Amino acid sequence: MDLDMSINAPHSMGTTIIGVTYNGGVVLGADSRTSTGMYVANRASDKITQLTDNVYVCRSGSAADSQIVSDYVRYFLHQHTIQLGQPATVKVAANLIRLISYNNKNMLETGLIVGGWDKYEGGKIYGIPLGGTLIEQPFAIGGSGSSYLYGFFDQEWKEGMTKDEAEKLVVKAVSLAIARDGASGGVVRTVIINSEGVTRNFYPGDKLPLWHEELEPQNSLLDILNAPEPMNT
Amino acid sequence: MSSIGTGYDLSVTTFSPDGRVFQIEYAAKAVDNSGTVIGIKCKDGIVMGVEKLIASKMMLPGSNRRIHSVHRHSGMAVAGLAADGRQIVARAKSEATNYESVYGEPIPVKELAERVASYVHLCTLYWWLRPFGCGIILGGYDRDGPQLYMVEPSGISYKYFGAAIGKGKQAAKTEIEKLKLSEMTCREGVIEVAKIIYKVHDEAKDKAFELEMSWVCDESKQQHQKVPNDLLEEAKAAARTALEEMDAD
Numbered sequence: 001m002d003l004d005m006s007i008n009a010p011h012s013m014g015t016t017i018i019g020v021t022y023n024g025g026v027v028l029g030a031d032s033r034t035s036t037g038m039y040v041a042n043r044a045s046d047k048i049t050q051l052t053d054n055v056y057v058c059r060s061g062s063a064a065d066s067q068i069v070s071d072y073v074r075y076f077l078h079q080h081t082i083q084l085g086q087p088a089t090v091k092v093a094a095n096l097i098r099l100i101s102y103n104n105k106n107m108l109e110t111g112l113i114v115g116g117w118d119k120y121e122g123g124k125i126y127g128i129p130l131g132g133t134l135i136e137q138p139f140a141i142g143g144s145g146s147s148y149l150y151g152f153f154d155q156e157w158k159e160g161m162t163k164d165e166a167e168k169l170v171v172k173a174v175s176l177a178i179a180r181d182g183a184s185g186g187v188v189r190t191v192i193i194n195s196e197g198v199t200r201n202f203y204p205g206d207k208l209p210l211w212h213e214e215l216e217p218q219n220s221l222l223d224i225l226n227a228p229e230p231m232n233t
Numbered sequence: 234m235s236s237i238g239t240g241y242d243l244s245v246t247t248f249s250p251d252g253r254v255f256q257i258e259y260a261a262k263a264v265d266n267s268g269t270v271i272g273i274k275c276k277d278g279i280v281m282g283v284e285k286l287i288a289s290k291m292m293l294p295g296s297n298r299r300i301h302s303v304h305r306h307s308g309m310a311v312a313g314l315a316a317d318g319r320q321i322v323a324r325a326k327s328e329a330t331n332y333e334s335v336y337g338e339p340i341p342v343k344e345l346a347e348r349v350a351s352y353v354h355l356c357t358l359y360w361w362l363r364p365f366g367c368g369i370i371l372g373g374y375d376r377d378g379p380q381l382y383m384v385e386p387s388g389i390s391y392k393y394f395g396a397a398i399g400k401g402k403q404a405a406k407t408e409i410e411k412l413k414l415s416e417m418t419c420r421e422g423v424i425e426v427a428k429i430i431y432k433v434h435d436e437a438k439d440k441a442f443e444l445e446m447s448w449v450c451d452e453s454k455q456q457h458q459k460v461p462n463d464l465l466e467e468a469k470a471a472a473r474t475a476l477e478e479m480d481a482d
């Protein structure tokens with residue numbers, strides 16, 4: 001593939017983004033790597049952006065495109081909230097994102113996951129991939145790292161998890177994707193949204209579980225090679 | 234009763250010395266001369282009824298509808314100049330579909346009422362437009378439950394649990410106040426509305442009238458629709474009986 005690998009290439013967020021509903025709200029999670037070609041432009045970026053007090057969006061794809069779309073929707077939602085006299089619903093936020101994504105599909109390259117909590121529907125996740133489809137899902141994954149997570153979620157996802165179970169699942173999934181996807185890396189950020197409000201969490205490398213070849217070998221045959229001969233002093 | 238606003242009543246862009254805009258007040262008179270329109274908010278929905286005065290015996294029953302659906306979940310009953318009312322209904326329908334295409338959800342009734350009121354008010358701001366000569370009763374059922382709004386020709390809109398406009402509005406309001414609306418279902422409400430309309434109808438001044446009713450409630454699955462025929466007939470019969478009992482006293 002003929003990619004421009006210089007440092008002047010447009011910023012892309014290789015990315016792994018996840019949104020998961022649980023019993024009472026949603027958990028959004030993302031990695032923190034922004035790359036321009038092979039260079040990591042930002043190793044601690046925040047890909048989970050606020051739209052309103054109760055709705056956040058995970059961004060993937062072109063950094064510029066996803067930022068602009070978020071900015072427009074934040075502006076529209078702000079006006080809508082004033083007009084309505086109460087917080088906007090997650091569905092409305094997702095629909096506004098979808099309209100911009102769909103109507104400008106020729107120019108934009110961004111996949112988004114909208115997640116939040118409102119008093120009518122509770123916690124909701126909406127996936128809005130590249131072409132501008134809007135799909136409400138119990139959980140959604142996106143970004144280049146998500147390819148490695150489809151099977152994982154098929155096995156591990158269950159309905160009606162607790163807040164802690166959901167967050168653990170998200171952190172585990174992002175760290176698995178980081179381990180296998182070169183375009184994802186850095187730290188894991190999570191945002192939990194429920195009726196009580198919003199909580200941001202941050203998991204640096206040393207807090208993340210290690211996977212497979214990252215671990216010290218245990219019970220490896222190599223140990224026997226270096227072990228002393230039996231019956232020797 | 235009414236004061237003559239000589240000189241200050243020629244244009245809707247003129248205030249009188251005592252701070253009134255006479256043209257708007259005259260527009261309200263057009264509403265007062267029309268058949269009575271009532272709306273009530275019951276515990277599970279909204280019921281609206283119209284006393285449709287029949288101009289000619291040759292008119293087909295069911296024509297010249299005064300209650301219109303604005304969206305799946307809401308409807309409007311119009312009093313006053315019918316043609317003006319059609320314009321407002323068209324605008325409301327357009328606002329409702331536009332809102333849904335932008336925001337992805339049915340327009341909240343509060344928002345719809347505000348937009349309709351804003352449009353009616355718009356026509357009181359320019360000398361080349363005349364105010365709408367109609368009063369609107371807007372009833373809808375959204376995720377915040379059933380709501381009833383009334384919009385006047387001046388452009389004000391308030392939320393009500395019982396509202397009446399038109400000829401018999403004073404008498405109708407008195408009757409509505411007697412009802413215990415928070416304990417009533419829409420089924421019962423339909424009967425009550427019919428009774429009130431029959432009661433405030435002035436046999437002497439106006440000849441025949443047709444009763445038109447609609448509701449939006451749990452029983453109609455939160456859709457705005459004409460009251461089903463069997464219930465309508467039941468309501469009419471109950472209303473006629475109630476009248477006879479009153480006359481018999």
